[in-house]
Amino acid sequence: MKVALITVGCKLNQCESSALSQRLKESGLEVVHEMEEADLVIVNTCTVTNTADSKSRSYMKQAKKLGKRVVVTGCYATTDGEEIQRRGLADMVVPNEEKFTLPSLLLESFVGEKEDFPLVVEYERTRAYVKIQDGCNRFCSYCKIPYGRGRSRSLVAEEVIRRAKNLVERGYREIVLTGVNISDYKDGEKGLSALVQELVALSGEYRVRLSSLQPDQWEDGLLEVLSHPKMTPHLHLSLQSGSDTVLERMRRRYRVEDFRQLCARIRETRQDVSLTTDIIVGFPGETDEEFEQTKRLVQHVAFSRVHLFSYSPRAGTWAATQKQLSEEVKKARLHDLERVVLSTAEKWVKDTLLGREATVLVEEHDGEFSYGYTEHYLYTKIQGVFAPNTFVSVVPCDTWVYQGAISLRAEKS
């Protein structure tokens, strides 16, 4: 199958496209330059402005006009996937967090080859994603994943460790454990924290990051591992709403107070843990007061970054059958919460991280500045040129906003 990969947007998107292109080739797919030559067109979209949205859509339309199968990923696909599908612009929408599983998804969906745990997903030569779990049994009332991905299952620990060890030996400096719900990870008696304990014990120069965790499946063993030098002080705890009544309607299995207490315990263990989350705004029936409760929780917890989504119905789910809020209300709440997120994140970052040494894993440089993420998952712009895939000790001196999230400016320490 011939695949054309079109990229809209920032350097990060371009970088990811080149890594993706490499992975597509390694999976045996042919990558071509022109849409006309391709059987399938991937549009790696961006949503930073309205122009980026419309540019992304125009590539999809162009590909559809040529009679190609269209797969979209990237930021616009993540925020407006339902809308894209409703408008018939794409055959498949793949959110950002699953971008690097595209080679196996394409093989599975369009070529008929299925592999549950594709070897690894790699980002350039710095970060490697190891998929340790797939599927979900939880059936939140808005989510289609359990229908599409089946029951929860895990990759055996021995194989996870073998893969990670191999990646570290090949020079990858950050191992990210991913899955649909890695909190569900199980290999016999072994859960996620036991797996992470083994992972951080490998020799070599690398660090470990975890993708999204479910608050109610929290394992206290993770508190212990948080102080390990190879473990990044960053946890992504999936919140979705700061209102108990909305959480109930979402069929989430924790309440606001549980979440609040968990965050407090984490920060008691290690005060500088950077907490990130996902929130859905405008869930069916969300009242002004329920929305205000979410705002208050965001202010209370002080997340360093929040992936905000405006609720959009997924056919076949309970929430899609409920009375929907208007697009205007959803949009207004999204913008309102965006402002709160940015200001609380900025305050937390300034109070906690500025002036204290951090370590950036450099991804790229432009001849004047170098860019990469700190252990706290703060995107950082460093004065000076440093080689990609090296750890650089820095002192953050200021904040700036990059792609809608608080980021750091820093100087080498």
Ligand code: SF4
């Ligand atoms: S939102 Fe997450 S936990 Fe809930 S059903 Fe979907 S994949 Fe499972």
